[in-house]
Amino acid sequence: MNNLADRIAQLCCEKYNSFGKTGKPQDTEWTVLAGIVLKDAQESLSVVSLATGTKCLSGTELLDTKQWEIGSRLSDSHAEVLARRAFLRYLYHQLNLRLNDNNSDIFELDANKTICLRNNISLHYYCSQTPCGDCSIFPKIVENCVFGVNASARKRKLHANDDMEVKRAVLQEDYQCDEYDVHRTGAKCVEIDKQDSRLPGINYHLLGPIRTKPGRGDRTLSLSCSDKIAKWNIIGIQGALLSRLIPPVIIDSFCIGGQSPFSLEAMQRGICERFATRRCPVFMQSEQSFVHRKGDNRARPCPSSIIWCAVPERQLEISVDGRKQGATKKKKRGNYLLISKQELFRTFLVTVDKFNRTTASEENHPKKITYYHAKQSSATYQQSWQLLKLQSFRAWPAKPLYLQDFVLV
Ligand SMILES: [Zn+2]
Numbered sequence: 461m462n463n464l465a466d467r468i469a470q471l472c473c474e475k476y477n478s479f480g481k482t483g484k485p486q487d488t489e490w491t492v493l494a495g496i497v498l499k500d501a502q503e504s505l506s507v508v509s510l511a512t513g514t515k516c517l518s519g520t521e522l523l524d525t526k527q528w529e530i531g532s533r534l535s536d537s538h539a540e541v542l543a544r545r546a547f548l549r550y551l552y553h554q555l556n557l558r559l560n561d562n563n564s565d566i567f568e569l570d571a572n573k574t575i576c577l578r579n580n581i582s583l584h585y586y587c588s589q590t591p592c593g594d595c596s597i598f599p600k601i602v603e604n605c606v607f608g609v610n611a612s613a614r615k616r617k618l619h620a621n622d623d624m625e626v627k628r629a630v631l632q633e634d635y636q637c638d639e640y641d642v643h644r645t646g647a648k649c650v651e652i653d654k655q656d657s658r659l660p661g662i663n664y665h666l667l668g669p670i671r672t673k674p675g676r677g678d679r680t681l682s683l684s685c686s687d688k689i690a691k692w693n694i695i696g697i698q699g700a701l702l703s704r705l706i707p708p709v710i711i712d713s714f715c716i717g718g719q720s721p722f723s724l725e726a727m728q729r730g731i732c733e734r735f736a737t738r739r740c741p742v743f744m745q746s747e748q749s750f751v752h753r754k755g756d757n758r759a760r761p762c763p764s765s766i767i768w769c770a771v772p773e774r775q776l777e778i779s780v781d782g783r784k785q786g787a788t789k790k791k792k793r794g795n796y797l798l799i800s801k802q803e804l805f806r807t808f809l810v811t812v813d814k815f816n817r818t819t820a821s822e823e824n825h826p827k828k829i830t831y832y833h834a835k836q837s838s839a840t841y842q843q844s845w846q847l848l849k850l851q852s853f854r855a856w857p858a859k860p861l862y863l864q865d866f867v868l869v
Contacts, residue, residue, distance in 0.1 A: 469746035511542030518675030528791035534782035588717035588750035593684025595730030647671035703841035718749035
């Protein structure tokens, strides 16, 4: 198998198949599989993080979070988001290898002894289906539709303009065929933005606005996967905390699993064109399909998630409702998922201490700094994010502050 998309998909599916039954769909359940694959200097591929998941806490459930759960319960358990969190564990492990003077697969020191990414590696993101949100909206019969016919003229207009309203008007020109229906997404336009017409046929959805994920009954405060991936594409997938220690980590290609509805145009629009960015990764679809994908005989979403990453210890975790499966409801370290804010924050603080000792840097932190303040002190990252919000993500809903205002347990 030589095709890169097929090799990536096959590796992720094989890794998934190697896990036991715990956390996997049963009977008529389906799930989504997402993962990140590293291509090294020798062009060999290896899976470094993997996750399944379909659920997201509703706004009401999130606001119901108990004091002991702040920083420990995951609000967004879509596979794409969990695979990123697992990837953060992998990044910390690789960074610690480098700080301990061991060989790291992805980090090295440049001439100034600053930690940088090896320049002959690349990162490839796999998802068994098209991400929810804008990327999922496209005509059902693409070939017979004028959708995409004026693609090059439209692209020129998009690139010539940074005004979001103009961009959206240009994007809406995609919808010039009215006898066809569109693939729909459950994600809803954010409340302060214009809303979908929900008229039958091709104009059901608006193109371009950022959207929140559907939850149990009511809206969630979590953005759709298309929006989150778009953010990672612009300011990196590493997040605020790691930005203090490493340069931005950018994904080079996205591979969607076989037998999922897929449109190259919609992927390019959803991740790049509707925002003020010139950076566009490669988008591909594999022929290889995921065994537990949604289908006629798999109609119910699986409530649990499998989370895995390539680290030496405790690689595999199972979660249900954003909590570690089987954990007792107590404010105690052993009850937290290793990909929760609490545990990633702990890993960050330990890594910062080591970073300071090895690089004579002054990334100091007070003993009882809150998660929120640690994130805010990542100045360069916060500047990029504030600018991006002004340009493209003005409507991005902020999570209530108290959910980030915690110190380590
Ligand atoms: Zn999603």
